[in-house]
Amino acid sequence: MTELLNTLYVQTPGASLHLDGDTVRVALPEGGPRRTLPLLRLESIVVMGNIQVSSQLLSRCADDGRPIVWMSLGGRYRGRLDGPVRGNVLLRHAQHLTHTDRAARLEIARACVAGKVQNSRQVILKGARDVTGQRKNDLRTLAVDLEASLTAASAAPDIDTLLGVEGAAARAYFEALAILVRADTGLVFPGRVRRPPTDPVNALLSFLYGMVRSMVQGACEQVGLDPYVGFLHGIRPGKPALALDMMEEFRPVIADRLALTLVNRRQIGPRHFEKLEGGAVQLTEEGRKEVLTQWQLHRQKEHNHRVLGRRIPLPLLPSVQARLMARRLRGDLPGYLPWTV
Structure with a gap:
């Protein structure tokens, strides 16, 4: 049995993502509400447009093999962080x-x-x-x-x-x-x-x-x-x-x-x-x-x-x-x- 994990999509301009223990904390601009999500339940993270990702979160996701994908607001693929290259x-x-x-x-x-x-x-x-x-x-x-x-x-x-x-x-x-x-x-x-x-x-x-x-x-x-x-x-x-x-x-x-x-x-x-x-x-x-x-x-x-x-x-x-x-x-x-x- 395969458990399907979730993908976190962040597209609000000016939002930022931070590592908070074993969770990812999403801070919205202008003092908006913050939200934390357990990393264990996230398969990947997709950020669109002007989104900041902390170096601590980048390092943790690379270690875990949890991809972070960067895309434009129009949906164009820009890049991906996925840790070390895997495979034979x-x-x-x-x-x-x-x-x-x-x-x-x-x-x-x-x-x-x-x-x-x-x-x-x-x-x-x-x-x-x-x-x-x-x-x-x-x-x-x-x-x-x-x-x-x-x-x-x-x-x-x-x-x-x-x-x-x-x-x-x-x-x-x-x-x-x-x-x-x-x-x-x-x-x-x-x-x-x-x-x-x-x-x-x-x-x-x-x-x-x-x-x-x-x-x-x-x-x-x-x-x-x-x-x-x-x-x-x-x-x-x-x-x-x-x-x-x-x-x-x-x-x-x-x-x-x-x-x-x-x-x-x-x-x-x-x-x-x-x-x-x-x-x-x-x-x-x-x-x-x-x-x-x-x-x-x-x-x-x-x-x-x-x-x-x-x-x-x-x-x-x-x-x-x-x-x-x-x-x-x-x-x-x-x-x-x-x-x-």
Whole structure:
């Protein structure tokens, strides 16, 4: 039995975190109320924006292996403290060798794309059950397009071709997401826009993608994998290629489905966003609070895992997949098996 611990999210500007015995004390600015939480019950700490963390708390969390993650107010991942590097160096060596093996790299990259496309297709099919008329027909057509992308991905002869298949599938998928956003929500999705997002729905997606990336990169590091040596995404300084590879299969179900739910149920609306200089849009403090509350509730759900043959709590899914990736790299499995709904 695995006990799921909590994640502490702190986003109030000017707040500070301190070590107080075996607890973390959160002090809010301007003499606001203080709150203490037992470290034993915290799996990780995520700070967003201008938050101060004491050196004593940093040292304690590093000793305990309790990650502290820094993110921007828009959800962009900035960094992570996780103590000493863990894992067998032989695993990382095997990962590097696999990256240089063209056939092995292509096989793993195909699996990552297949997981993403399959889960994207399921989000579309699920959404199509709740609409009628032309919207339903359009969604079914796009689902067929993604089914064709699955076939094309399995036959892609090289990484460049595979990236082309993945890009075409992503365009079809985001076209479907635009259809799935209800017209009466006051929000419109114009297609994926990032760096920076310039509309509320894209700002929400970017924020949630940042949360997913944090989960996946943390899982890779905990298993002992090098998050910067991937297979689908090319190696580039500062780019966590493996984390980006492995988060692809999670984004449709974990992030996109939650975003659609929040928007279509009007839990998140135009009032939860603000426009910055330069045209970027981000969630307000109230908006981030609502999204984080719903994110924590979303994390409590369990999902079927076909390989393990049982239901797995959502926060553990990236760790399970990172371990499956490690087994593939060690040669214990014939291939990497993405998680699909």
